[in-house]
């Protein structure tokens with residue numbers, strides 16, 4: 224159950240519908256974990272519903288918290304985004320402070336894993352919601368990665384292109400500046416080729432939207448990431 228060894232993760236959005244058949248294929252695909260999260264229309268009801276459908280499968284289930292109202296008990300881990308390139312402190316530490324003030328005595332800190340997000344697609348919902356400054360050059364992004372690792376000691380730095388495929392050269396550059404912090408890449412992976420390419424540089428590849436648009440291609444990303452491990456041996 225060590226998230227530090229995960230290479231491939233599927234992200235399921237509680238606001239989107241998925242059939243039992245497709246969910247079974249995703250959960251039995253060989254992926255390392257299921258991450259449940261989204262930035263809009265996430266409710267306690269749709270999180271609980273999806274968790275109950277994922278739990279029968281024997282793989283780790285993680286809730287990526289986007290609102291405090293939709294936190295449900297029973298997950299293996301809770302990933303907590305902090306959007307490092309947000310212009311609004313609310314999304315960097317404000318909501319987190321409120322949550323800890325309210326529920327700090329009840330929290331199992333071992334289950335809570337902070338993620339330093341750097342959102343690079345200015346048009347995605349998460350960028351709009353958090354007022355992210357996404358028009359960054361490579362040096363800006365490297366500085367956020369170093370801030371995450373060297374200053375905030377975050378276990379995960381998440382390069383988020385949600386909805387579009389990012390720049391593999393930048394992912395490679397960022398990876399070259401991280402040693403302890405794990406590099407997550409997510410955005411626009413809709414084929415085995417793209418999954419394989421990003422898995423050469425990122426520690427963990429996150430696959431989301433293609434689950435809902437092309438289940439066959441989604442499933443193929445799992446083997447592609449595993450092959451990419453073999454290439455690196």
Ligand SMILES: CC(C)=CCC/C(C)=C/CC/C(C)=C/CC/C(C)=C/CC/C(C)=C/CC/C(C)=C/CC/C(C)=C/COP(=O)(O)OP(=O)(O)O
Nearest residue numbers: 261262263289290291295296304314318319322326348349
């Ligand atoms: C066990 C138990 C019940 C105890 C829990 C105790 C507890 C309450 C713990 C909470 C601890 C804590 C510090 C919480 C922080 C609270 C909080 C609200 C933080 C803010 C998180 C944040 C910055 C959210 C911003 C949005 C974001 C970055 C979401 C990530 C997901 C994402 C980008 C998904 C992509 O999908 P989507 O955007 O929906 O894309 P589509 O266009 O495809 O839909």
Ligand SMILES: O=P(O)(O)OC[C@@H](O)CO
Nearest residue numbers: 385386409410411431432
């Ligand atoms: O939905 P896609 O574009 O695959 O992105 C995955 C994930 O990084 C979204 O938070």
Ligand SMILES: [Mg+2]
Nearest residue numbers: 236261262263
């Ligand atoms: Mg969504």
